Amino acid sequence: TAGITQAPTSQILAAGRSMTLRCTQDMRHNAMYWYRQDLGLGLRLIHYSNTAGTTGKGEVPDGYSVSRANTDDFPLTLASAVPSQTSVYFCASSVGGETTEAFFGQGTRLTVV
Amino acid sequence: GQNIDQPTEMTATEGAIVQINCTYQTSGFNGLFWYQQHAGEAPTFLSYNVLDGLEEKGRFSSFLSRSKGYSYLLLKELQMKDSASYLCAVRDNNYQLIWGAGTKLIIKP
Numbered sequence: 001t002a003g004i005t006q007a008p009t010s011q012i013l014a015a016g017r018s019m020t021l022r023c024t025q026d027m028r029h030n031a032m033y034w035y036r037q038d039l040g041l042g043l044r045l046i047h048y049s050n051t052a053g054t055t056g057k058g059e060v061p062d063g064y065s066v067s068r069a070n071t072d073d074f075p076l077t078l079a080s081a082v083p084s085q086t087s088v089y090f091c092a093s094s095v096g097g098e099t100t101e102a103f104f105g106q107g108t109r110l111t112v113v
Numbered sequence: 114g115q116n117i118d119q120p121t122e123m124t125a126t127e128g129a130i131v132q133i134n135c136t137y138q139t140s141g142f143n144g145l146f147w148y149q150q151h152a153g154e155a156p157t158f159l160s161y162n163v164l165d166g167l168e169e170k171g172r173f174s175s176f177l178s179r180s181k182g183y184s185y186l187l188l189k190e191l192q193m194k195d196s197a198s199y200l201c202a203v204r205d206n207n208y209q210l211i212w213g214a215g216t217k218l219i220i221k222p
Contacts, residue, residue: 035212042117042200042212043156058209090155101146102210104155 002026006091006105013081013112021076021108023091031094032074033102034066036087043090049074081112115139117213119201124219125191133186133199133216141206147175147186148200150215156200196220
């Protein structure tokens with residue numbers, strides 16, 4: 001069972017360039033999330049989607065955009081990367097927005113130089 | 114503001130018991146989660162508490178006191194593979210998860 005898959009696993013990106021981090025789940029979960037994890041800080045929510053066709057802003061949405069065209073995919077786009085976006089990005093999904101545990105992808109380590 | 118506090122690092126001995134504390138101040142409360150995260154890997158779910166008291170699951174137990182804004186994760190019979198970070202997260206009134214920075218647990222032989 002694949003679960004939740006992220007791509008790429010790591011990337012070095014020049015400042016000012018755009019990039020899309022991919023996330024796909026095969027669990028038919030309604031809710032999906034994008035977090036960033038930085039040393040010494042807790043996971044911070046960037047954007048979320050409670051169901052296909054809807055998205056919402058999390059704690060740190062600036063500089064990022066998402067779309068949810070279908071249940072399985074939830075890509076995260078950086079329109080013009082800046083060094084402060086250097087982080088590990090985790091995509092997660094759960095059965096519903098209000099309940100239960102979240103399942104995480106393996107993460108994308110992004111370095112913006 | 115919303116805040117989740119956990120110790121940054123703890124050390125324990127293989128075979129022993131360790132308690133990792135978590136205190137929280139959030140805009141409302143709709144459940145508390147504990148996750149385990151090995152270095153370089155994704156967080157994985159350990160436990161969920163929404164009512165006061167102790168939830169036991171094998172070697173791991175989690176306790177919640179909503180009136181005190183307090184939880185702990187108890188790990189018994191520690192094994193080397195338990196070396197990891199343990200993340201506490203609280204779901205607030207908006208049903209969003211607020212995460213602590215995590216406690217790095219080091220197990221020594």
